[in-house]
Amino acid sequence: MTENYLPVLLQVAIAGGFAAVTLLVSVLFGKSAKRSAMKDSSYECGMLPLMEGQPRFSVKFYIVAMLFVLFDIEVVFLYPGAIIYKDYLAVFGAGIAWSALGFISILGVAFLYAWRKGVLDWKN
Known part of the structure; x- marks a missing residue:
């Protein structure tokens, strides 16, 4: 053994x-x-280290990062279904299209909400 x-x-x-x-x-x-x-001394890509070590990031940075992850996951979930859509259509009928459209619409509402709240506005 x-x-x-x-x-x-x-x-x-x-x-x-x-x-x-x-x-x-x-x-x-x-x-x-x-x-x-x-x-x-610390090496910062050729720049002289003049400020503190970790600069503070705006909350908008993290919100945009979470939105990116959210829509990235959307692509991860939709891509396999799009690849074998014809096979699923033969087995399940049009139900697969409605479920995908429902998923996209929920994320679309979330995108519109974030847009209305000004999350994607980088000027302020």
Whole structure:
């Protein structure tokens, strides 16, 4: 029975050994490098770090992100049905089209509500 687990244990041992050796080499050679204020400063894609670390985002940013996820999930749910629509139509009849249109209409109402509330207006 143990011969079945031997390849898995060998792979875990190799991965653990690689991680340990990599960390050990990093600790040993990392401390020997010369330190300076420029090397110890944070690197922000070539920009000088002048402000605090984490800027505050507007609530609208998160609302737009949630709307993006919502409509992205809509595509994920509708795409498989659109691919095999003819097969479903033969089995279930027009009920599949009405359920898809119902799903789209509910999300359309949510989109119109967000639009009316000004969530998608970036000027303010």
